[in-house]
Amino acid sequence: MTTPPYWRKSTRSGADEGDCVEVAGLDGLIGIRDSKNPAAGHVTLTRQTFAVLLTRFAARP
Template sequence: MIPVWRKSRRSTNQGGACVEVAKLAATIGVRDSKRPNDGHLTLSPEQFAALSQRIKDNILDL
């Protein structure tokens, strides 16, 4: 399966820090949209959901 990487609709193309996500076989891939060939972080669906929630709750210092 070839992963389909996508950016959030909220991301901008004005030099912002953007990530892309893709559903992989049993995990979620996360990578830097500016450097897609540098590899990606692999998270379980539960880890990805927890990370997303922490971002939404403004818990992380981004």
């Protein structure tokens, strides 16, 4: 029996913010989904690709 993923909302999201993403560890990968529409599915990235994505977002003005 597998444990369902634990989805976490960004700590930068306020209580009433509309544009939020959630992330979860998925068997060595990272899942990313829209918190407003979780039933729409998710994107799965390797941990390395996720780290590159975060670095690029952090570098944006």
